[in-house]
Amino acid sequence: MSPSGAEVIRQIKQQVEEVDPAEVSEHLGNGVVLVDVRESEEWDRGHIPGAVHVPRSYLESRIEGAAPDRAARVILYCASGQRSALAAHTLKEVLGYSDVASMTGGITLWKDRGYKVDVPKVLTPEQKERYGRHLLLPEVGGEGQAKLLDAKVLLLGAGGLGAPTALYLAAAGVGTLGIVDDDDVDLSNLQRQVIHTTDRIGTPKVDSAETTIHALNPDVNVVKYPVRLDASNILEIIDGYDVIVDGVDNFPTRYLLNDATVRLGIPVVSASILGFDGQLSVFKPHDGPCYRCLYPVPPPAELAPSCGANGVLGVLPGTMGMLQATEVVKLVTGIGEPLIGRLLLYEALGATFTELKVRRDPNCPICSRDPEEIVDAEMGVFPDYEAFCAAAG
Numbered sequence: 001m002s003p004s005g006a007e008v009i010r011q012i013k014q015q016v017e018e019v020d021p022a023e024v025s026e027h028l029g030n031g032v033v034l035v036d037v038r039e040s041e042e043w044d045r046g047h048i049p050g051a052v053h054v055p056r057s058y059l060e061s062r063i064e065g066a067a068p069d070r071a072a073r074v075i076l077y078c079a080s081g082q083r084s085a086l087a088a089h090t091l092k093e094v095l096g097y098s099d100v101a102s103m104t105g106g107i108t109l110w111k112d113r114g115y116k117v118d119v120p121k122v123l124t125p126e127q128k129e130r131y132g133r134h135l136l137l138p139e140v141g142g143e144g145q146a147k148l149l150d151a152k153v154l155l156l157g158a159g160g161l162g163a164p165t166a167l168y169l170a171a172a173g174v175g176t177l178g179i180v181d182d183d184d185v186d187l188s189n190l191q192r193q194v195i196h197t198t199d200r201i202g203t204p205k206v207d208s209a210e211t212t213i214h215a216l217n218p219d220v221n222v223v224k225y226p227v228r229l230d231a232s233n234i235l236e237i238i239d240g241y242d243v244i245v246d247g248v249d250n251f252p253t254r255y256l257l258n259d260a261t262v263r264l265g266i267p268v269v270s271a272s273i274l275g276f277d278g279q280l281s282v283f284k285p286h287d288g289p290c291y292r293c294l295y296p297v298p299p300p301a302e303l304a305p306s307c308g309a310n311g312v313l314g315v316l317p318g319t320m321g322m323l324q325a326t327e328v329v330k331l332v333t334g335i336g337e338p339l340i341g342r343l344l345l346y347e348a349l350g351a352t353f354t355e356l357k358v359r360r361d362p363n364c365p366i367c368s369r370d371p372e373e374i375v376d377a378e379m380g381v382f383p384d385y386e387a388f389c390a391a392a393g
């Protein structure tokens with residue numbers, strides 16, 4: 001006679017290493033992958049901070065996304081310790097993970113012992129459908145989507161770079177999108193600024209962008225700033241944003257933005273385009289170099305690109321804007337390796353990407369100092385400022 005289900009579970013539990021919640025609590029974050037194998041409804045009601053969610057029914061297909069290294073220490077838990085023991089057995093015997101354990105008593109015992117539980121923001125049924133493809137990625141999941149919905153991202157410009165970036169960030173469910181732009185939509189913009197339409201020529205870009213964003217995703221709150229960014233308004237506008245997307249086309253504003261964001265500690269995803277070339281980097285204050293570490297002085301004014309005056313291949317800002325949007329999503333959700341301390345160059349005609357390392361300048365006039373020491377009067381000022389502005393006319 002075959003053994004009963006209860007007997008099979010008992011036998012499997014004997015073969016699986018079990019660890020106490022106290023041990024799990026102690027080792028959290030020390031390279032241990034903690035996996036919650038319960039169903040989605042159970043996860044949504046609360047889970048252990050730092051855990052990743054791989055329901056037991058998807059174990060075989062999704063565990064590699066959560067724990068790519070089969071030699072890593074993996075601890076599984078469920079509600080009571082039964083399902084996680086069975087899943088641990090599968091990981092070890094079938095999937096070849098070498099260092100697997102199951103947590104005794106599951107999250108029930110964890111809670112009884114008074115350890116912390118994270119209750120994630122619950123998505124509505126409509127949001128679960130809209131963001132379903134994010135939820136299927138273990139690296140993003142409901143938790144990552146909740147971070148996106150809570151995020152506040154400021155776009156400087158609803159032009160070549162800002163237009164595609166705004167579209168994809170809105171589609172991804174970034175909850176608040178601020179847009180700074182004092183221009184109106186012009187016929188000559190439509191070759192690349194895909195958030196605007198022919199029937200909106202002559203209307204403010206911030207209004208046009210808002211119309212498209214709301215049509216795409218009503219979850220997104222759009223905050224409009226139909227102004228030009230300058231020293232008098234920058235701190236007030238950028239304060240409170242989690243990430244800033246820089247698509248401005250002039251150097252004085254880039255320096256001003258750099259100094260203000262270093263002062264407030266806000267990361268900037270910066271891109272620029274000219275002709276067939278684009279470049280991209282992430283400036284996260286004090287985690288890597290700032291814009292001034294990379295460009296201590298601006299190039300001569302006649303070489304300073306301005307999209308109004310120079311040619312640009314219409315699809316190029318789309319490519320660079322997508323890369324910016326990708327970096328924003330990574331910074332907000334905390335996944336992957338952001339482009340901090342690296343400058344990515346894209347050359348469209350040759351279809352080549354080149355990466356350059358960028359180091360922090362220990363003598364940088366801005367980021368080498370205590371942020372509170374950066375006073376208003378020096379923000380946005382650079383050595384040849386007078387000459388630069390005179391030449392730029």
Ligand SMILES: [Zn+2]
Pocket residue numbers: 289290291292293294361364365366367368
């Ligand atoms: Zn610096």
